[in-house]
Amino acid sequence: MNILIAPDSFKDSLAAPLVCEQLRRGLLETFPAAHCQVLPLADGGEGTLETLASVLGGEFVECAVHDPLFRPIRARYLWLSATATAVIEMAQASGLELLTAAERNASGTTTLGTGELVADALARGARHVVLTVGGSATNDAGLGLATALGYRFWDENDHLVPPIGGNLTRIRRIDLSQVSPRLAEVSCRVVTDVTNPFYGPTGAAHVFATQKGADAAAITHLDAGLRHFAGVLRTTFGADLQQLPGSGAGGGMGGGAACFLRASITSAADWILNITSAAELLKTSDLLITGEGRIDAQTWQGKLLARLLALAAHHQVPVVLVCGTLHDPEAVLADPNVLYATSILPEPMPLAEALARTPELLETQGKLLGRLLSRK
Template identity: 40%
Template structure:
């Protein structure tokens, strides 16, 4: 039996690569004759760089940069290898979460008004200086609501107030923005193609926008949410004056604290669903056609999973190749509406990995072992089913 192991990361517990390896150990225990292929995934957030570098035989690079609150850190970006569809381009992969991610900053240190994407801009600049002529930027997991202005500032843009002074970093001061100056931005930086990998369709502003939906997760109070939303609206106005681009209501412009909108308004950027991009570059269609069954997973299999998340993305692709998909998760929602949506996406069965009642810290610590045990049981069941099916016994 050929089994494709294609999970996303289990957030705050294990990377997609680690989960895929744990799946493989479990499958081999449950069915030593099974043939496994590992395809760690990302929908644009944490793990995008690792997933694409793994899939294409690329390389990782370390860069000295800063986190969302300005502390020095070392973060990574990657270059795709020759095993991808755009081998004529030197493509770098940067995930915003690597430098400017929420998991980089403890809850006590988070500051929704001053958090900045500047460190991600330093990663992109390092990639361009190293020869990148295309950037894939994963939008997800950010600690920021600055509309991507910190990132743009690291690449040479200036954001000026009415007196012509640079406004401070962070989304809390965007309401003071009067004018955008690109006189210090090299043309090759302005023109390099940037593909934004995104798993949300939220607009920049309003009740479904970056501030109202995502900023509370980053420590923003109700008053701060309103301030950030006003700032992003003013940024949209300034971008309209600068480039003539109306980014305020564009789907995906609210991703990563409005970084999606800032990139679309200031750079040669386009946006794509993250999981579609990953599956294209990682030859997902061929892998699904090869497999007899796909096992995928993420931290929580819930009502959001069927809509742009990695498990539904791989399941839909597998379904188009006639291959069924099984999903596992740290938690699994089993209301009828969610089950129906998962089935429609091609996920034929779901399994929770929790072995029984336990506190969250214990469950997180045991994630990889619990993945192994669950996949061993799945593989054993698939082996028994195949051995006793009419076509096998005929």
């Protein structure tokens, strides 16, 4: 039997490559005749670089940048030399996990560090830049990113505007005279599964800024800033960002990058599945084992796992789902291509214990699946 093991990460517990390894190890212990291929997946958020590196190879490039609060840190991106492609994970330099809960401040944070990663990739000779925008701590619409690339932002008194989300309302004009000429030679894309608009009730500030430390007053101010800045960008670049799906991703980074980098916005799920050749691997597989930390109603709403399940159904490859917690068994039963779905938890236990035991529990689940499949 040819088995493709292709899970997402188990969030807060185990990265996708390790999820693959634990399932594979357990399965082969009880079903040694199985032929297992592993394909760790990611959704464009934290951990995407490591997952892609485990599949595609490449090298990590580390450089000095600034974190969301302008402090010096080291961050890295993935360099694929064969295609001169830089894969840049926004969370590396501008991520929420870089801040303590007390430091979160959507009005005072910046994407400057992400822009510094892009600038380093341009200096390295990148012909393609892919920017994943999950897990950001910012709501500056790419103001910091643009500043790192030579854009300058001026207020009504011709004073430079520092690149933070709270200053979007101050910007009156954009100076492009010092922008890196290399940008014109590079193709860029933003990958995200967020389709929120730039501003408004379902925009970047109202939907995402609370988790980034914004209270109600700050959200109102940030949304007004995005609305105002959209007008400045329309005047400068001729782009109507409010009509661009995903422009609100990454605190408005989707829309900002569409202007500053001339980037397209692409489905993260589609891009990940395409670049990892998931369809080709499914063509030679008899069974797909996939899953993530939590399977619930959102799993079936066009995200990575839903796209993978649709791809498996297209190639008539049956699926087994493995997860930490299974919250929507009715949705599983509604998919005729899913043979079985199971949680790795043998009994109720505290979350901390479940997270700590995830490697062991995944290996055990692999053993149980191997015993079952070996009887077929």
